[in-house]
Structure formats: structure tokens, C-alpha cells
Amino acid sequence: MCGFTLVSVDLSMLFCNLDHMSTSSTTAQVLSGVPVVAGVAYAPVIRPGARPPAPPADDTEINEADRPAEVARMKDAAAAVADRLRERAAHATGVASEVLATTAALAQDRAWLGDAEKRIRAGNSAEQAVSGAIAKIADALARAGDLMAERVTDLRDVRDRVLAQLAGLPEPGVPVPDVPSVLCAEDLAPADTAGLDPALVVALATTLGGPTSHTAIIARQLGIPCVVAVDGLDAVPAGVPVMVDGGRGTVTVSPDATSAARTVEESRRDAHRIAQWTGPGRTADGHPVAVLANVQDGAAARTARQTPAEGVGLFRTEMCFLNRDTEPSVDEQARIYGEVLTAFQGAKVVIRTLDAGSDKPLKFAGHRDEANPALGVRGVRISFGNPGLLSRQLEAIAAAGQATGTDPWVMAPMIATADEAKTFAAQARSYGLTPGVMIEVPAAALLARHILEHVDFLSIGTNDLAQYTMAADRMSSELATLTDPWQPGVLALVEMTARAGAAAGKPVGVCGEAAADPLLACVLVGMGVTSLSAAATAVPGVGAALAAVTLERCRAAAQAVVQTASAADARSAALAALG
Structure with a gap:
């Protein structure tokens, strides 16, 4: 299906x-x-469209008296690019708003701007300095791999936009x-x-x-x-x-053309059928499976509310913190969280605490340079050195819950040990919140039964779980098959986690991109996953897929998949079992 x-x-x-x-x-x-x-x-x-050409290596040296003006010209160009990106972010929602805001922050990142200024003061033109500074940082990020390599494309995009601004050319894209x-x-x-x-x-x-x-x-x-x-x-x-x-x-x-038109028309009919699904999530024989939405802000939550989504399985809170020189106040955070809670009044809303660091640094958190940031201080680990950051966020979530008359669930990202889960759960409960944790680190999946002794639920983030399980940068096209969520090694950890949840009588959801795949969703349910949270646009497809199969067939598909040794074989086995 x-x-x-x-x-x-x-x-x-x-x-x-x-x-x-x-x-x-x-x-x-x-x-x-x-x-x-x-x-x-x-x-x-x-x-x-064509990107602006790189400046010539033998660019004319800038006279010393003109260098301060050249620095200002470079900074003005970067600021103009950042302003345009922020303006677009303000008119976008969800992930689109988040990535535009993140790119805007890169356009004024102190690391490359500082290096570029040094180059100009040594005689480089603004164009030459921008190109050289960003190339240096991009090369370093590419060598770091993992999540940091994701920023290479973003940085080069910023370079091209700034170069176009300096040259008076149309914005590339x-x-x-x-x-x-x-x-x-x-x-x-x-x-x-x-x-x-x-x-x-x-x-x-x-x-x-x-x-x-x-x-x-x-x-x-x-x-x-x-x-x-x-x-x-x-x-x-x-x-x-x-x-x-x-x-x-x-x-x-x-x-x-005739064959293509026929295939598109078949797809259109299938899409129309899927659009008729109105929920709630359950298999053909009535087994309940909560089908939820991933959101980033109030606007995205209001959009998701127009779908059959039964609640929010992942509220990413990073948007409250990115591009800020100072930490937002408790009141400001509470207002932002309250928008999502209000949009899904009376429904389940799971809020992920701050998942920053690595590719999403916070200006006010005092990040140090790390040799391997993807395996460094990110997610819940930021709170180890900034304990007030987490406590203030939990205070704001609790305040938003009280103001809206709701009972939000909270979960911590990048948990690796049972002790970390225990500490987070105690802190969340002290604010009257229902605690859970993300399963993104293979160690957490292996220790799921111990972690469940301390928390009320688990949520599997398949994006990072696949990356860390397969030791493969999720942005690498050469390794794209390894980060496929259908990889049997990844699914074995998912099954282990779901089994631990069933034994403890506690819910286990999936909120990674795997939950958006209708076929894989059926397999996950067969493994014992109790909820699926995906992009709002994917909700009807996932719900319609589950409604067409029985729990028995989902379990048969799961059993067939775990016997395979490759992602391709896993897909084929699921298709054969589900029909």
C-alpha cells in the first residue's frame, strides 16, 4: 500500500x-x-539560474585607505542578503520558515564575516574576501562530516547571494x-x-x-x-x-506521453482517495494508531489542524531560540508555545525541548569549537552546561499549559543513558509535565527498557537514529542508501524500542521522516509503534494506508522485514506482505 x-x-x-x-x-x-x-x-x-562567477584569483589589491570602505561594502551586502531571507522567513511557515531563518543567520555569521574582514584589511577585494572566507569554512565543515556537512550547501548559497549583491546582479536561485x-x-x-x-x-x-x-x-x-x-x-x-x-x-x-499521462492520472485517483480519509488513525480491524503532525510554530500548527491529524507528535521549539543574541524570556516562550497548544486544544501535544547545537548553534549558549560537533554538545547536552536554559523552558511550557488549560507532554532530545532520562524526567515532573525522551542514539534504543523505568513515553527520531546507527552523514549522496530508514539495522532498533514499550505498557511513537512513508508506517505499527507523527501533508496518506490493512498484516510485514538484510529487500518484503 x-x-x-x-x-x-x-x-x-x-x-x-x-x-x-x-x-x-x-x-x-x-x-x-x-x-x-x-x-x-x-x-x-x-x-x-546561473550563480555569480567566482572573483579572479589575481584580483587587484585594495589601497589601504580604501579598505575600511570595502569592509563596509562587504558587511552591507551580507546584511542585505540576511534581511531578504528574514523577510521571506516571516512570510513562510513551518520548516520553510525555520530553514530561511537559519540561512539568514549564516549570512551574518561572525566566523566567515570576521575572516573576510581580515582578508580585506590585508588587501583583498570584498568579492575575493567573501569567496575565500566561505570556502575555508565550507571545506572545514565538509571534513567534519555528519550534521555539520549539511551547512556546506547553505554556506555556498550565502556566498553566491552576497557576491550577487556586491555585483548588483539579480539574486540567484x-x-x-x-x-x-x-x-x-x-x-x-x-x-x-x-x-x-x-x-x-x-x-x-x-x-x-x-x-x-x-x-x-x-x-x-x-x-x-x-x-x-x-x-x-x-x-x-x-x-x-x-x-x-x-x-x-x-x-x-x-x-x-500517453503512458506518462495514464500513470499520472492513476496517481491522481489514488491521491483523491487518500484525501477522503478523515481519521481517526486505526487499522482496518480497528486497532488504534494516533496519526499526529510535526510542527514548528503556531502557524504550522493551525495549518496542521486543518488535516485529520489528531494532535502534535513533535513540536520543534528551536525557532524560539535561533537567530537570537539573547535567550527569550519565559513569558515570550510561553506565548509561542501557547499558540500551538491553542491550535490543538484538547488534543495531545508533544513538545521537544531545545534541540540546538551542532548545525544549529545558539549565540547565547557559549558553544565551544568541537572537532566533531555532530557527536558533541547538542540536544539535551546543552543543558549540562546551561541548566537554567532547560529549567526556564520547562517553566514556560508549564505556564503555557496552565494558560490554555492543556496538559502538554515534553521530551528531551539526544538522550543516551538511563541516568540522563531519570534526571530529565524528575525536572519535568517538578513542573507538572508528562516526561518522555527521544530515541535517536543507538545506546538509548538498546537501553529502552531501563529508560522506560523513568519516563512515561518514548519517541523515535528515525532521522538521527539512522545517521548514528549507520555511521553515515545523512547529507551525503554517496551514502544516501545507508541513511534510508528502511535499513534493517535501523528497523531492528525500532523494533527493540517498541517491544520495550509494550512490555512496560507505555506508548512508543515515531516522529522521524520514516513516519511519513505510508508503507513503512504499516511496518512500524506491526512492530508495536503506537503513534506516527509526520509533516501535515503526509497525514492523510499515512492514515489511509493504515485504514486499508489489518493489524495482523502489519505484524506479518514487520516479521518479514526484520528477516531481510538490505533496505531494498525490506521494502520488497513489506510490499509482498501487505499487498
Whole structure:
């Protein structure tokens, strides 16, 4: 059982044009990648606009008297880029708002700006200094790997935007197409994908990236088909018609127009059926499974409330803290949390405490440089050196609960030991909150039964669990198959965690991107997972998939999957068991 999403557009003229283009082609070529967001789309390719050229290495040396003005010119350009990104973030919601705000912060990051200023004072032009400073930091992040490597694409995007600003050129990025199109690129920066119109960009395909990259996450939020790590995609020029099948992970170049139209129409009918699902979450034989939404702020929660989502399984609170020079007050935090609680008044809302550090540094938390930040002070570990940060957040969550008459659940990220869980649970209970923890570290999955002695629930974050289990950077296209949540090693830890929850009589949810896959959702339920939390756009597909199968079939699929040795075999086994 696979869920499909197809953006509704007027395709009659599009198919007429595509039919004309595809008749001039010979044999269709099928490119394979990693499936991310299910669905089928057929449209011509568009590609991001040209980036500004790098400044020449032999750039003329700036006279010493002109260097202060050159520094100001560079800083003004960076500030202008940051302001535009913040303006876009203010008009976006959810993940789109978060990634735009994060990119805006990078545009004024003190590390590269400080290095660039030194280069200008040594005689470099602003263009040369920006290019050199960001290249230096990007190379260091790429060597660090893991979560820090995610920032490389973002930094290079900031570089190009600042260089364009300095040159008086249009801002680089994705063009607005005249007709529905498929956006293909080597990679896409968050600022490129965050503002896409799903009525015009009907699918995404990239040469790089992984199933948990920013591109993939935003594609889920937009509800458009997406395939990443596509071998051979760079050779497909703009204007060529392609069919993207996000469920199979394929990009078919110049397919037969009639066949493609038929496939899209089948996908449209399936999407229409899925749209009729209204909840609540349960299997065909009545076994309840809470289908919840992931949100980042009040606006995203209000949008999610328009879906059949029964509550919030993951409220990411980082937006309250990013791009701040000082910590927001308890009252300010409480107002922000209260917006989400109000949107889901009377429903379950699970709030994740601050998950910063590594690729999401806080200016006011005193982060030190770390050799391997992805394995360093991030998540709950920040509170070890800043205990007041967590206590003030819990105080704000409790205040928001009292003000809205709700009982929020709270969970700590990056828990690795039972003692950490015990400490967090005691602190959360002291504020009258229901405590749980995230299972993202393999050690936590292995110790789940001990952790459950101290907390009331667990939530499995499959994105980080896959990365840490497989020792693979989730942004690496070369390793994208390793960070696939279908990897049997990852699913074995999920099953172990769910089994521990069943033995303790306590709920175990999944709030990673795995929960957005309708087929995998059935397998997770078969393993004993009690709730699934995904992007709001994925909620109907997951719910409809569960409604079509019995718990017995879900369990049979889970048993078949854990016997496999590869992600591909796991998918095949699930399909065979579920039909």
C-alpha cells in the first residue's frame, strides 16, 4: 500500500506540449535514485539560474585607505542578503520558515564575516574576501562530516547571494516557471526550496542529498514527489519532459506521453482517495494508531489542524531560540508555545525541548569549537552546561499549559543513558509535565527498557537514529542508501524500542521522516509503534494506508522485514506482505 501526492493543476495544455516534445525523443531513459516523497509528476525540467562567477584569483589589491570602505561594502551586502531571507522567513511557515531563518543567520555569521574582514584589511577585494572566507569554512565543515556537512550547501548559497549583491546582479536561485515544471539540480539550498510554489514546481529531483536532507523535508511539507541521489540527472537539460515517481525513486527522461499521462492520472485517483480519509488513525480491524503532525510554530500548527491529524507528535521549539543574541524570556516562550497548544486544544501535544547545537548553534549558549560537533554538545547536552536554559523552558511550557488549560507532554532530545532520562524526567515532573525522551542514539534504543523505568513515553527520531546507527552523514549522496530508514539495522532498533514499550505498557511513537512513508508506517505499527507523527501533508496518506490493512498484516510485514538484510529487500518484503 503506497500513498501518493499530486498537486492539482490544469494539465491539459501541459500534456499537449509534453506530447509534442516527447514524440521527438527515441527511447525513454530511466534514472534511479533514493525515493523520498511518493507521488508521480510529469512535466518539463527547469534548473536553478546561473550563480555569480567566482572573483579572479589575481584580483587587484585594495589601497589601504580604501579598505575600511570595502569592509563596509562587504558587511552591507551580507546584511542585505540576511534581511531578504528574514523577510521571506516571516512570510513562510513551518520548516520553510525555520530553514530561511537559519540561512539568514549564516549570512551574518561572525566566523566567515570576521575572516573576510581580515582578508580585506590585508588587501583583498570584498568579492575575493567573501569567496575565500566561505570556502575555508565550507571545506572545514565538509571534513567534519555528519550534521555539520549539511551547512556546506547553505554556506555556498550565502556566498553566491552576497557576491550577487556586491555585483548588483539579480539574486540567484530557482526561477519561477510559466508552466508546471520539475525542478532538477545538483543540490538545492534551503533558501531555494523553502519558497517554492507547489502548483508550479510539481516535483523535485537532485543529484546529491539524502532522504533526510532539507530538500527532502521541505518536499514533504509541500506534498510534491521527490527523488534524491539520482545518478545521471546532471545530464538532463532544461526543457526536457521527465516523469518523477517518488515512490519508486525513478526519473524517466522523455517517457511516452500517453503512458506518462495514464500513470499520472492513476496517481491522481489514488491521491483523491487518500484525501477522503478523515481519521481517526486505526487499522482496518480497528486497532488504534494516533496519526499526529510535526510542527514548528503556531502557524504550522493551525495549518496542521486543518488535516485529520489528531494532535502534535513533535513540536520543534528551536525557532524560539535561533537567530537570537539573547535567550527569550519565559513569558515570550510561553506565548509561542501557547499558540500551538491553542491550535490543538484538547488534543495531545508533544513538545521537544531545545534541540540546538551542532548545525544549529545558539549565540547565547557559549558553544565551544568541537572537532566533531555532530557527536558533541547538542540536544539535551546543552543543558549540562546551561541548566537554567532547560529549567526556564520547562517553566514556560508549564505556564503555557496552565494558560490554555492543556496538559502538554515534553521530551528531551539526544538522550543516551538511563541516568540522563531519570534526571530529565524528575525536572519535568517538578513542573507538572508528562516526561518522555527521544530515541535517536543507538545506546538509548538498546537501553529502552531501563529508560522506560523513568519516563512515561518514548519517541523515535528515525532521522538521527539512522545517521548514528549507520555511521553515515545523512547529507551525503554517496551514502544516501545507508541513511534510508528502511535499513534493517535501523528497523531492528525500532523494533527493540517498541517491544520495550509494550512490555512496560507505555506508548512508543515515531516522529522521524520514516513516519511519513505510508508503507513503512504499516511496518512500524506491526512492530508495536503506537503513534506516527509526520509533516501535515503526509497525514492523510499515512492514515489511509493504515485504514486499508489489518493489524495482523502489519505484524506479518514487520516479521518479514526484520528477516531481510538490505533496505531494498525490506521494502520488497513489506510490499509482498501487505499487498
